[in-house]
Amino acid sequence: MKHLKKLTALFLAAALALSMSACGGASSAPASGSASAGDGARRLTMLVPNNTNQYIKFDEREDYPVWQELKALFAQKGLELEFEVVPADQYPTTLQTRIASGTDLPDIVCLTPFDDAAAMDLANKGTIQPINTIMDEYGDGTFNRFIHEKYPFMAQLTTAPDGNIYWYTSVQAQTYEDKPAPTCRVINIRKDWLEKLGLEAPETAEEFISVMKAFQENDMNGNGAADEIVTVDTSGDFFMTGIAQWFGVGNYLTSVDVKNNKIVSPWYQDGIKDYLKYMNRLVEEGLMDPDLIGATYEQTSQRMAENKVGATFDYCMQMWLEPSVNAENVEFLPIANLETGYEPYIVIEPSFFSWQKWAVTKDCKDPEAVAALLDVLYSDRYEELSAWGIEGETYEVVDGRRQLMEGIGGAYWEQNAKDRKTPGGSLWSGCVFPTVSLYTMESQFTSRPEHKNEFQKSVVFQDAVYPDAKYCYMAIATDEQNARKAALTTDLSTYSSELVTDFILGRASFDDWDQYIAQMQELGLDELIEIEQSQYDKFLELSK
Known part of the structure; x- marks a missing residue:
C-alpha cells in the first residue's frame, strides 16, 4: 500500500553465475567466480533503484541463502546479470537523465517513477520494446501463463491501446478461506x-x-x-x-x-x-x-x-x-x-494488485535473455523465494499452507538481517525485481496479535466502495486521454489540495462553496471524470 504499502516492501559460485555490482555503484564487474567473457552466458544489464530496507540491504545479498537460491535459478537459464544500482532518493533524477540521453541504455530499466503517460511516450518513441512479442517468440510459456491464466488482471492493467505490453510489474494477490480477500x-x-x-x-x-x-x-x-x-x-x-x-x-x-x-x-x-x-x-x-x-x-x-x-x-x-x-x-x-x-x-486494497514498472529498452539486443529472465521472475519457485524464502529457514507448511516462522518478517527485520534469514522480497522486491506473491491471510494471522486478526476477519469480505489504488481499475489511457489528463490534473490537484488545507485551517468560508466548485469545474474536474470513466469502462470490457 499509500500504499509500503507500502515502502515495500529481495548459489554458490558456478560456471554460469551472475555478475553483480556493489549496491549504489555506477557500474558492475563480474562477481568472484562468475562466468567470463566468451563463455556463452546470456548477459543483461539493469538500471534499478536500491532497496530502502534499513536492515536488510541489497549490497549484502551474497550473504543470504535466499539470494543464492535465486542465483541458481538464473544459472539454470544461463543468465548473467549486471546491475547499475542507484540510491533510491537519487533514482528518479538518474532515470530521467539516462532516458533523456537516449543512448547507451541498459537492457532493462526500472520505470516505476514514470506514470503510464510518460511510459507510453517512451513506447511511442521506440525507447522501450513490446514485451509480449519477445515472450511469444522466445518464452517457455511461464510468463504468458502467469499474466493470462494465473493473474489475468496483470494483462488487463498493462495492455496498451495498441494491444502491446510494454512493461512488467509487481503482482500481489491475497486469499482467505481460498477466496479473494483484500486487506x-x-x-x-x-x-x-x-x-x-x-x-x-x-x-x-x-x-x-x-x-x-x-x-x-x-x-x-x-x-x-x-x-x-x-x-x-x-x-x-x-x-x-x-x-x-x-x-x-x-x-x-x-x-x-x-x-x-x-x-x-x-x-x-x-x-x-x-x-x-x-x-x-x-x-x-x-x-x-x-x-x-x-x-x-x-x-x-x-x-x-x-x-x-x-x-x-x-x-x-x-x-x-x-x-x-x-x-x-x-x-x-x-x-x-x-x-x-x-x-x-x-x-x-484490492485483493489483486499490479504496480510498478520494468521495461526492455531499444538497446537490448538479446530478446532470448529477456524471455529467460521473465520466465524465472514469474515462476512458482521465484514466487516462493520472494514471498516466503526457504522452507525450514524462513517459512514452514502447516495444514497444507505456508506460513512465516516465528521471528521472521517486518517486525523482526533487524534480527533477520543479523541472522541472514529473510524472504527474498526484503532484499530485492520493488527495486531490482518485481514482487510476485500469493498471500493467504491465514499465514499472516500466525504472526499478528489477536485484536488485529479479529478486526481483519470482521471486514475481510466487506464489499469495496471506493477501493484503494484506483489505477488497478483503469485501462491504460490513449495518447489523447493522457495529454488531456496531464493538462488537467496538475492545476486541479493543486487547487483541490490547497482548498482542503484552507478549510481545515479555517481560512476558507463555506459561504463561498459554489464559487469553489465552479473554479474546480473551470479547471476541468468534470472532463477528468469523463476521461477516467472511459478508462474504467475499458477495464470492465477487458475483464469480460
Missing part, C-alpha cells in the same frame, strides 16, 4: 492507552474526539505537554485519511465507485462539508498539529518515535508502528466505520 487501511488508535484509562474503542466520530482529548488530559506519553495527536497522510488530496471515509467521502480527487461502476469526486459528495468541518475541529481543539499538514514522512515518523501519536492512518494488519515508538508495550488497535450520520466505508 484495508483504517485509523489505528493506541490500544494500550485506552486500556490504561479504562476506555472502550470509540464507535462514533464524537467519541473519537473525546478519547483523543482524554489522551491529552491524562498525559499518556508522560512528557508534561498536551501533545498526543492524530496524524494522517496529507501528502495528496487529503481525502485518503481514514477519517474522510467515516463521512462516506471518496479517497482521491476522483475515485472509482465499484458498486455503481462510475467515477466520482469527493467535491460532489454529501459528506464533504461535514468532513472538512470535522478536520478543522481536530485542528482547532489541538488534536491535530497544523504544522504536519503537508509534512514529510520523516516528520510524522519523528512524532511517532517521540510517542506523541494517539491515532494514525495505516494498514489494519501492520506490525511496524509499534516498534517505531520509543516506549514499552505499545499497541495499536484498528477502528473503522465510526458513526457520523453518513454511510461509512473502509479503504479496501
